Each structure stands twice: as C-alpha cells, then as structure tokens.
Amino acid sequence: MSDSSPALATHNRDLQHHFTTMEQQKDASVMGMWVFLVTEIMFFGGMFAGYMIYRYQYYDAWVEGSQHMDFWWGTINTAVLLCSSLTMALGVRASQLGRRRLTAMFLLITILFGLGFLGIKGIEYHGHWVDQQFPGTNFHFLGPNPRQVELFFSFYWAMTGFHALHVLIGICLVAYIAYHSWRGAYGPDYHNPVENVGLYWHFVDIVWIYLYPLLYLISHKHVSG
Amino acid sequence: MTTSAVPIRERENYLNKEYGIKSWLLTTDHKRIALLYLMSITFFFFIGGFFALLIRLELLTPAGDLVQADTYNKLFTMHGQVMVFFFLIPAVPAVLGNFLIPIMIGAKDLAFPRINLLSWYIFILGSALMLYTILTGGVDTGWTFYTPLSTEFLTTKVVAAAMAIFIVGFSSILTGLNFIVTIHRMRAPGLTWSRLPLFVWANYATSIIFVLGTPVLAISLALVGLERVFHLGIFNPKLGGDPLLFQHLFWFYSHPAVYVMILPGMGVVSEIVACFSRKRLFGYKFMALAVIAIAVLGFLVWAHHMFVAGISLYAALVFSLFSYMVAVPSAIKVFNWTATLYKGSISYTTPMLYAFGFIGLFTMGGMTGLFVAALGIDVHVTDTYFIIAHFHYIMVGGMVMAYLGGMHFWWPKISGRMYPEGWGKLAALIIFIGFNLTFFPQFILGYMGMPRRYWQYSPEFQVLNVLSTAGASILAVGYLLPMLYFLWSMRYGKLADDNPWGAAGLEWMTSSPPTTSNFDEIPTVTWEAYNYDQLKEVPVERQ
Amino acid sequence: MSDHIATKKTYIVVWASLMCLTAATAGSSYLELGRFNIILALVIATCKAMLVALIFMGVKYISQKMTWVVIVAGLFWLFILLALSMTDYISRSWA
Numbered sequence: 001m002s003d004s005s006p007a008l009a010t011h012n013r014d015l016q017h018h019f020t021t022m023e024q025q026k027d028a029s030v031m032g033m034w035v036f037l038v039t040e041i042m043f044f045g046g047m048f049a050g051y052m053i054y055r056y057q058y059y060d061a062w063v064e065g066s067q068h069m070d071f072w073w074g075t076i077n078t079a080v081l082l083c084s085s086l087t088m089a090l091g092v093r094a095s096q097l098g099r100r101r102l103t104a105m106f107l108l109i110t111i112l113f114g115l116g117f118l119g120i121k122g123i124e125y126h127g128h129w130v131d132q133q134f135p136g137t138n139f140h141f142l143g144p145n146p147r148q149v150e151l152f153f154s155f156y157w158a159m160t161g162f163h164a165l166h167v168l169i170g171i172c173l174v175a176y177i178a179y180h181s182w183r184g185a186y187g188p189d190y191h192n193p194v195e196n197v198g199l200y201w202h203f204v205d206i207v208w209i210y211l212y213p214l215l216y217l218i219s220h221k222h223v224s225g
Numbered sequence: 226m227t228t229s230a231v232p233i234r235e236r237e238n239y240l241n242k243e244y245g246i247k248s249w250l251l252t253t254d255h256k257r258i259a260l261l262y263l264m265s266i267t268f269f270f271f272i273g274g275f276f277a278l279l280i281r282l283e284l285l286t287p288a289g290d291l292v293q294a295d296t297y298n299k300l301f302t303m304h305g306q307v308m309v310f311f312f313l314i315p316a317v318p319a320v321l322g323n324f325l326i327p328i329m330i331g332a333k334d335l336a337f338p339r340i341n342l343l344s345w346y347i348f349i350l351g352s353a354l355m356l357y358t359i360l361t362g363g364v365d366t367g368w369t370f371y372t373p374l375s376t377e378f379l380t381t382k383v384v385a386a387a388m389a390i391f392i393v394g395f396s397s398i399l400t401g402l403n404f405i406v407t408i409h410r411m412r413a414p415g416l417t418w419s420r421l422p423l424f425v426w427a428n429y430a431t432s433i434i435f436v437l438g439t440p441v442l443a444i445s446l447a448l449v450g451l452e453r454v455f456h457l458g459i460f461n462p463k464l465g466g467d468p469l470l471f472q473h474l475f476w477f478y479s480h481p482a483v484y485v486m487i488l489p490g491m492g493v494v495s496e497i498v499a500c501f502s503r504k505r506l507f508g509y510k511f512m513a514l515a516v517i518a519i520a521v522l523g524f525l526v527w528a529h530h531m532f533v534a535g536i537s538l539y540a541a542l543v544f545s546l547f548s549y550m551v552a553v554p555s556a557i558k559v560f561n562w563t564a565t566l567y568k569g570s571i572s573y574t575t576p577m578l579y580a581f582g583f584i585g586l587f588t589m590g591g592m593t594g595l596f597v598a599a600l601g602i603d604v605h606v607t608d609t610y611f612i613i614a615h616f617h618y619i620m621v622g623g624m625v626m627a628y629l630g631g632m633h634f635w636w637p638k639i640s641g642r643m644y645p646e647g648w649g650k651l652a653a654l655i656i657f658i659g660f661n662l663t664f665f666p667q668f669i670l671g672y673m674g675m676p677r678r679y680w681q682y683s684p685e686f687q688v689l690n691v692l693s694t695a696g697a698s699i700l701a702v703g704y705l706l707p708m709l710y711f712l713w714s715m716r717y718g719k720l721a722d723d724n725p726w727g728a729a730g731l732e733w734m735t736s737s738p739p740t741t742s743n744f745d746e747i748p749t750v751t752w753e754a755y756n757y758d759q760l761k762e763v764p765v766e767r768q
Numbered sequence: 769m770s771d772h773i774a775t776k777k778t779y780i781v782v783w784a785s786l787m788c789l790t791a792a793t794a795g796s797s798y799l800e801l802g803r804f805n806i807i808l809a810l811v812i813a814t815c816k817a818m819l820v821a822l823i824f825m826g827v828k829y830i831s832q833k834m835t836w837v838v839i840v841a842g843l844f845w846l847f848i849l850l851a852l853s854m855t856d857y858i859s860r861s862w863a
Contacts, residue, residue: 041842052854056857082816086782089774089779090776212793217797219797
C-alpha cells in the first residue's frame with residue numbers, strides 16, 4: 001500500500017513529528033534495524049573468530065567435543081527454528097495485509113516454536129550438566145584431549161547461551177507486537193515494528209543456521225588418542 | 226538576523242520551552258539530550274582527572290611513597306577506563322554531534338529521538354556501575370583487561386568494571402546507529418552528500434566505527450565476565466586457551482576506538498579553520514574521503530598493539546604495513562587544513578587557537594605513531610612512556626583541544642550567550658603550555674627507558690617526571706577556567722547573535738539558542754558547504 | 769515505495785527448501801570428505817542463510833540499495849576480523 005498522498009501523510013497518526021512522510025519514516029526504521037543487525041553480526045562474530053582459531057589449532061578436540069553433542073536434538077531444533085521463521089514471515093505478511101487477528105495468530109505460533117527451541121535447549125543443557133560437560137564448574141571428561149575438549153565446551157555454552165538469550169529476547173519482542181497487533185495498532189500503512197521484529201527473529205535464525213553445523217556436525221569419524 | 230535586542234526570556238527556545246527536571250530527564254529533544262551528556266561526561270572528566278593528578282603526584286619521587294603498588298595499578302587503570310569510555314569516546318559525538326547534526330542537515334531531530342534518550346539512560350546505567358566499581362575498591366587490570374590477569378589472578382572489581390564498559394558500549398552503538406540513519410535519510414532537500422559540513426562527515430565515519438567495532442569489545446568483555454563467573458576457560462592457557470585471542474578481540478575494537486576519539490575532533494577543526502580563515506576548506510572531497518578512509522583502514526591495524534605480545538612476525542609485518550597506510554589520510558587532512566589557512570583572512574579567536582593547537586599537537590602525536598608502527602622502534606619503546614606521550618598528544622593535545630575548541634565555537638548557539646573572549650584565550654594558552662610541559666618530557670622518558678604502569682622508577686628519571694607533574698598542575702588550572710566561565714556566561718555572558726562568527730552552515734541560520742524544532746520550515750539547500758565567498762547574499766529558499 | 773508482499777506459496781516453498789537443506793547438511797555430515805566436510809556444511813548453511821535473508825527478510829525485494837551496502841559492509845567487517853586474526857595463527861609456525 002503506498003503513502004503517495006502528502007495530505008494523508010501529514011495526518012497519519014503514526015507519523016512522528018520529525019519525519020516529513022511515512023515513507024521517510026519507514027525507510028529510516030528499516031535502515032536502523034539493519035544497522036542494528038550488523039552490530040549483532042559483529043557481536044557473534046567475535047565468538048565465531050575464537051571458535052575458528054581454536055578449531056584450527058585443536059581440530060581433534062573439536063571433533064571429539066562435537067561428537068558429544070546430541071545430533072538429533074540439534075537437528076530437530078534447527079527445524080523448529082526454521083518453522084518459526086516461516087510463521088514469522090507469514091505474520092509479517094498478514095500485517096502488511098492489515099489482517100490483525102491473523103498476524104497475532106502467526107506471531108503466537110512463532111512464540112510457541114521459540115519456546116520449543118528453548119525447551120529443547122534446556123533438555124540438552126541438562127544432559128550436558130548431568131554428563132559433567134560444563135567447563136570449570138562441573139567438567140569431567142574421560143576421552144582424549146580433555147583440556148581442549150573443555151575449551152570446545154566453553155564455546156558451546158557461550159555461543160548457544162548467547163544465542164538462546166537472543167531467542168528469549170525475541171520471544172518477548174514478538175509477544176509485544178502480537179499484543180499490539182491484536183489491539184489494532186498496525187495496518188497496511190504502518191507496520192514497521194512488526195517488520196523490524198521479523199528481521200530480528202530471522203537474524204537469530206541465521207545465527208543458528210551457522211551454529212548448528214559448526215557445533216554439531218564437525219565429524220562423525222572417531223578420533224584416536 | 227540579529228536578535229540581541231530581544232531578551233532571550235521573551236523568545237521561546239529549547240532551553241526555556243519547558244522547565245522542571247522531568248522535562249529534562251524525559252526529553253527527546255536532541256539538544257537537551259546533548260546537554261544531559263555534557264553534564265555526565267564533564268563529571269567523569271573530573272574523576273579521570275583526579276586519578277591523573279594522583280598518578281602525577283606519586284611520580285614526583287622515584288620511590289613509591291604516596292600510594293601502594295596495587296593502589297597505583299588501580300589509579301592508572303581507572304584513569305584510562307574513565308577517560309576513554311566515559312569521557313573521550315562520547316565527548317564530541319554525544320554532546321556536539323547530538324546537538325548539531327540534525328540542525329546542520331536541516332532536520333528537526335535525529336531519526337530516532339527516543340533511542341537517543343535511551344542511549345543516555347544506558348550511559349547513566351553504565352556510569353552507575355563504574356562509580357560502584359570505583360567506590361568499592363576499584364579495578365587494577367589496566368584499562369586493557371588483559372587475560373589471564375583479569376580472568377584468573379585478580380580479586381578486584383573486574384566483572385563490575387567490564388560490565389560497566391559493556392553497558393556504555395551500547396550507548397555509543399545506539400548513537401552511531403542514530404547518526405548513520407539520520408545522515409542518510411533526514412537531509413534537507415538539496416543537501417547532497419557533497420554539500421555536507423565536514424563535521425557531519427566526520428561523525429558519520431565515527432558512527433561506522435561505533436557500529437562495527439563496539440560489539441566486538443562487548444563480546445570480549447562478556448567473555449572475560451563469563452570466564453570469571455563461570456570459569457569457562459576460553460582464554461585459559463591451562464586448557465589450551467590463548468591470552469592473545471583476548472587481545473585480538475579487544476584491540477579489534479580498541480584500535481578503531483582511538484579513531485572514534487579523533488575523527489569528530491577533526492570535524493570540529495575543519496569547521497573552525499574554515500570559519501576563521503573565511504575560506505572554503507581546501508580539498509573538500511579529499512577531506513571527506515579521508516575521514517572514511519581513516520575509519521576503514523583503522524580496522525586493519527589493531528595488532529600493532531601486540532607486536533611484542535607473541536604474534537607471528539609475519540602478521541606483525543602486515544599490521545605494521547597497514548599502520549603506515551592509515552597515516553596517509555590523516556596527513557592529507559593536516560595538509561589541507563594548512564592549505565586552507567594559506568591566504569585566508571585569519572582571526573585569532575579562542576576556537577581558532579584550539580584548532581591551531583590541535584593541528585600542531587595532533588601532527589606530533591601522529592608522527593610518533595609512525596615511529597612506533599616500525600617494528601624495530603616499537604620493540605624498544607613499547608610499554609614505555611614514549612607510548613603514553615604518543616597517545617596523549619593525540620587524545621589530549623588533539624582531541625581534548627578540539628572538543629574545547631568546538632565548545633567555544635558553538636557555545637553561543639548552545640547557550641545563547643558569549644563566553645568572555647579574553648579568558649578564553651588565556652585558558653587556551655595555559656592549556657597549551659601545561660599540556661606540552663606535561664607530555665613532552667614523557668617522550669624523552671620513554672625513549673630513555675622508563676616503563677609505563679610502574680609506580681616507582683629509577684632516580685635518573687626524576688627531573689623529567691617533576692616537570693611533567695608541574696605541567697599537569699598547570700593543565701588542571703587551564704581546564705578549570707572554561708568550566709568556570711562557561712557557567713558564568715550562562716547568567717552574565719553577553720547575549721549572542723544568531724551568527725556571531727559570521728560562519729557558514731545551517732546551524733548559524735537558526736536562532737541562538739535554537740527553538741525546539743530547530744526550523745519552522747525545512748530549508749532547501751542550494752549552496753555548497755563553506756560558501757564564505759557568497760555569505761552575504763546566500764539565497765535562502767524556504768518551503 | 770510500496771511494500772512488496774510475497775505470496776504464501778513463496779514462503780512455504782522457501783521453508784520446504786530450508787528443511788531439505790537441513791536434511792542434506794545433517795546427512796552429508798556422515799560422508800567422509802575430509803576437509804571438504806566443513807566447506808560443504810558452510811556452503812549449505814550459506815544457501816539457507818541467503819534464502820532466509822532474501823525471501824523471509826525481504827532483501828530481494830527492497831528497493832533501497834543502502835540496505836545491501838549495510839549488509840555487505842557487515843559481512844565484510846566480519847571477514848576482516850576472521851581473516852586478519854587468522855594471519856597471526858596460521859603464520860606462527862612458519863620458520
């Protein structure tokens with residue numbers, strides 16, 4: 001839907017006073033969100049850099065550590081997050097079409113998938129804790145290269161931990177816009193918050209798309225000593 | 226355009242539009258937020274300065290007799306952290322940038338006013354945590370937080386300090402994000418990129434660094450926190466962790482951070498030099514490209530802080546080469562400022578004195594940077610006072626002077642009052658003398674071998690240390706003066722015209738101080754920047 | 769600028785592709801390709817990421833060139849971090 005009529009633009013209740021048109025406001029909003037996502041790329045990037053450096057130095061330990069990940073839970077979780085991206089995209093689409101109840105419904109399903117992801121992560125974390133695979137505090141490993149495997153697990157917990165934190169924040173944001181969507185705050189002329197939360201959610205999904213093979217799928221070949 | 230006959234009290238402006246503490250703490254007006262930042266960073270300047278004074282007092286004598294060694298470690302750590310993260314990084318962007326950028330581009334506010342306020346709230350949150358750190362025993366890791374000292378061996382408030390800086394990092398990320406979107410999307414009609422004031426270009430380049438670099442600092446500090454609290458061991462040599470990994474991540478941000486701390490100052494100097502030479506800035510396009518080049522190249526040099534830390538020689542060569550390259554755009558800027566002065570109609574106002582100081586002292590600091598970019602010399606002078614002198618010449622001789630120059634230049638616009646010019650010149654002179662007396666001896670000390678971060682030293686270094694401390698006390702006086710007379714001027718200063726300097730730029734076409742929405746109607750810009758040749762008959766087309 | 773509104777079908781096709789690619793990457797991890805395992809895994813991951821970015825995030829349909837510049841800049845800076853750090857680690861063992 002276009003914002004071509006200037007008269008409509010100045011009277012639009014969602015136009016903030018320092019912008020001249022809805023289009024300018026929307027362009028600014030989208031650009032701002034992408035700039036923010038770039039900061040997130042660099043934030044996670046620091047951990048990816050560390051992961052890459054140590055993988056280069058301690059490949060065997062990385063293989064060993066990866067084999068102690070739960071392949072099935074990890075794969076299922078990847079699928080869960082991808083489904084949540086679908087429902088998120090459908091939710092944004094619904095808000096572009098002005099269908100507020102449909103939007104809220106898709107966003108709620110997204111939240112459920114998100115909670116499912118966190119639940120599965122909880123199961124995995126619990127398993128790792130029970131198996132004494134939490135570095136520093138509760139770590140006991142009987143296989144080869146135990147110290148570097150502990151290093152691998154440090155990355156596992158830090159990277160998936162920060163990722164899970166971002167999923168949690170995402171769930172809160174989606175809940176916020178789901179509520180406001182239900183209440184009719186967004187329509188075809190104005191739905192920037194829905195799009196922006198969508199961008200955030202998809203970004204968090206992309207981070208996991210990389211984390212999954214890097215942590216779970218390094219190699220199934222068994223390493224000796 | 227002169228309005229000095231009409232008392233400020235009768236004209237509505239952003240200062241008198243609303244009174245009361247809520248109208249300040251809940252404001253979304255970029256100009257008020259700039260002043261909120263001004264108060265916060267000035268407060269921290271005093272705290273950082275206080276630590277500096279204690280350091281210089283200790284160093285009056287070779288023996289460690291004023292404070293204990295551990296306390297001395299805390300003093301230089303917190304001096305660095307406070308001055309870098311709570312004063313210098315926000316100084317020009319969050320105060321002058323916030324105030325001026327919307328006006329300079331003909332907008333009513335930044336793109337995201339509420340995020341602007343949020344960035345200040347986040348700054349306050351980080352500040353509170355930093356104050357907590359200082360008041361509950363402090364931290365002694367060095368401002369660089371190197372592992373494994375910070376992760377394994379210290380019992381001081383490392384996590385609190387790391388979290389405080391982590392938090393203020395987000396304040397600068399949001400400011401940078403806001404500036405980038407604002408400059409892209411909110412320029413007035415006709416204001417093309419090549420007509421932007423160089424102050425805007427400089428803050429744009431700074432914002433690129435904010436957005437791309439600060440998150441890496443955030444993750445490195447977060448990992449230090451995780452290692453201390455949960456014993457994760459990412460940098461722990463016992464597990465095969467590499468302390469240098471921390472240094473790589475830390476310096477990936479902290480080197481570009483020094484460009485954050487100089488680029489806005491360069492923007493200020495460009496405005497001042499053009500105005501008080503009454504000339505278009507020489508080589509505008511090169512000046513604009515140079516700030517972008519500095520921002521980009523600045524990301525490629527970080528390991529020059531690690532030459533003797535254990536990185537490979539080949540990596541060191543690469544980083545040394547890039548470090549030489551980044552000097553080129555800086556040098557271009559110095560040449561172009563000088564060329565602007567040539568055959569200009571020079572006025573020696575206070576801002577211009579600070580600009581001169583900047584050009585000279587930044588050049589000295591920058592050139593000594595070239596010395597240390599050479600591997601051989603760096604091996605000799607790294608971790609000595611030579612390095613300390615090098616970066617203080619740039620950050621204090623350069624940036625703080627630019628900041629003060631900018632504050633004096635735009636003070637009439639911000640406050641509607643003139644500061645007393647005589648006192649302004651006197652303070653500038655005292656600061657220049659005090660600065661050089663403080664830091665020039667440190668080049669010699671470092672070259673002679675006096676290590677940094679040592680609380681006692683060999684007796685042959687004492688004379689130069691005494692000179693340095695004497696300089697520091699003079700510098701302190703110099704810094705106090707503007708604070709006093711700026712405050713004085715808010716009540717007793719001469720009322721300012723809209724454009725007391727006859728300067729070019731949209732900000733000088735608004736009232737002093739501006740109204741809350743800056744412009745009643747957004748202007749259409751049809752002129753180039755620094756149109757000093759046309760200034761008398763600038764056609765102002767308003768919609 | 770009006771929003772380009774994708775069809776439900778587009779989204780579902782993309783989702784199905786993503787699920788297939790996930791199965792592919794999971795399955796191919798059992799192949800023993802030596803050092804090509806990681807390359808294959810990252811290639812597949814990048815395909816998935818691009819699908820999410822281009823279609824779900826709408827990058828394909830955005831008319832603002834600036835968005836592309838922002839994204840490319842972010843990825844390039846990540847590359848700088850990774851590549852320049854690795855110059856140290858890779859060359860430490862050179863004589």
